[in-house]
Amino acid sequence: MAYGIRLKVWGDYACFTRPEMKVERVSYDVMTPSAARGILEAVHWKPAIRWVVDAIHVMKKPQFQSVRRNEVGSKIPAGKVKSAMKRGDLEGLQLLVDEDRQQRASTVLVKPRYVIAAHFELTTKADADDSEGKHLDIFNRRARRGQCFHQPCLGTREFAASFELVEPGDPTPEPAPEDRTRDLGFEDARRLGFMLWDIDHQAKGKPSMFFDAVLRDGVMQVPQPGSPEIRK
């Protein structure tokens, strides 16, 4: 935690889709570690560092709303793109959205608010120029100014995230007294069930990794990479 950072994030809606219900989408109650990683990477990322999420602090009671939208039913296959590139011709490579509609329901979170606690590690790609202090400074400076490489989002692209740095040394923000309820795991720890930790992009078949998510006093601790709590 020596190089830990904390980032406050919020937005109007969020959808951290559960893998088992990703067609008629249902969101997890709380932000997933991989979604948090995505936000941090939007602010600052280099091949030399790897973000590790330590905990998600939940500021607001999860509230849901369900919406229906017309979405697209298929993807353009990567193979077709490849062959089109080889041919140098775009023939047959299109997706007509208005002819390929799927109506899908999404149960999304309303007005979510979190604090992400995370740190980063240097990867094997770090060279002599990379030091942890340097990247920490870059991140803090960028987050303070609200800079990002791309607009971070809360689970899905259409739900943009606003963010603000929690200054080093400042106390972590606490949920408002009226939100300190059992829904956030006050009084009694609240089990959220198994939650996606991340996708194992290195392994063959890219399997999903899960962990047993528990909300305790408004905080969901995230297991560190390689810990036995991550099931794969």
Place this chain on the structure above:
Amino acid sequence: MSILASLARAYERLPDAPPFGYSVQNIGVIVGLNEDGTVASVTPWFDGEGKKRKPRPMLVPQPVKRTAGIAPNFLWDKTSYVLGVTSGEGKRTADEHAAFKERHEKELAGTDDPGLKALLLFLRRWTPDQFDASQWSDDFKDQNVVFALETDRHNNLWLHNRDAAKALWMRVSGGDGKNPQICLVTGKSGPVARVHPAIKGVWGGQSSGGSIVSFNLDAFTSYGHMQGDNAPVSEAAAFAYTTALNTFLSDKKHRLQIGDASTVFWADAEDAEAALLAEAAFPEFFDPAKEDADTTKEVKILLERLRKGDQELDKDLALEAGELVKKLEKGVRFYVLGLAPNAARISIRFYYESDFGELARNYQRFVNDMRIEPPWREPYAPLWRYLVETAVLGKRENVPPNLAGEWMRAILNGADYPLTLLSTVLSRIRADGEINALRASILKAVLIRNYERKVPVALDPTMTDSKGYLLGRLFAVYEEIQRAALGGNVNATIKDKFYGSASATPRKVFGLLESGSANHLAKVRKLSPGRAVNLLKLQDQIMDLMEPSKGPYPAFFSADEQAFFGLGYHHQHSDFFKSRKDNQTDASGETAQ
């Protein structure tokens, strides 16, 4: 807990749940076989008589999920598969029968169980034209068929229940054992279900059932995963949650229909009695129509207590309830799941999981929000009765989709009501000009929850917080003046003509109404001078509250003020209605003297 995990847990507590790999299906025919594979008997397996004759449920090996392809079940199936016979057109009956034969040749190869051997021999010998023989009846066509050894049949031991068949089925159904993945329901490693069993009985869905977990188009998949690998759920967990859900959906005691949301609910508690009580009480919250014979005394007490609060209950009841509620508040977890179909897929409209005590408190809040004077003719109207008020022509199928689910979620969580509830009710009132107790109480509830306003339950002549309320009352007075002048048989009353614009853009209308009412008042004065004075007095009273110096009529009203307008109108109008009734009884009393 996640939805699937809580359902899988509920499966463990089901009293007579089918074991893993088996499922209850409607079977119509039992074929008795001799050991050499010849047919010894054909027995119908029906309940009821005549037209009401229905196939009887039986525990059989879990069916495969059939969509478009040909896929035979194990040791049982419908006649087109088993016998190659169907009453319909049956273009592919021959293929289906061949597939059934092929599967069993493969799975049963090398068995030395006399029963399984007999089935193999039967299948080799059978041709569809043998169906004409006398022991077969046309009724049997397209029924599900199971087999039994003739010697076992009299003991009700079916072929699929023989030990050898069970062992074989365990091996066949237990997955190939290869590629075990972590299950996101249990967290344990196991073979992953490629396709999940269908969920049947969601209102409006396909009759063959639908799926919560399915990836039927490539837009839904990620990272090149196929089908079930997108969301690894073990075979056992997939079986458990679908079995529990199907059981609840088909069981009246665990199911409610709220708008387009098929709602199932279940309780989980150490104390089985408390769980049963919670399950019995919950449907009474939202559909009290059934409240009669089968409602236990305990449920009645609980409901009374929740609806009226402790103070108004008489002492004995309150004492009795104390014990009961304590039981329910402690350690009864309650789950509510709202499902709505989208063709072959099933979407989750809402999911609620909490202690029953909290649910009861939220319900109490809901009842308080909705309370209105004068009430609807039956107290505590069922939720669908309210929902119908949002529908075009008052038809249940016209309830706006999703509204029911959103509202239900808000009630269960004690959260804000969906604002579409307010806008639909307001537009219904504008469209058909009817404002009754149900609509008024919806308006009131939204004002309390979403706008955090103080709203009177019954007519409050001193209420000045809202211009809408005052103008609503005034509008009712003008209508009453017209009624007093012209009687009840006016073709189009000022309410019919002006309610919509008066509630939305009062400045345009109220000047007109005022001048019109002067004429009506003049007529009332001739007919009954006392009444004219009373009405004028009331009109002045309301006007006084409005501080005319600040401009009495706003140019337009926002949605919340329109709601107040409706409420004020309802209160004032029903007050007139009440006094009119009282007058009539007084008058009749006098004539009797």
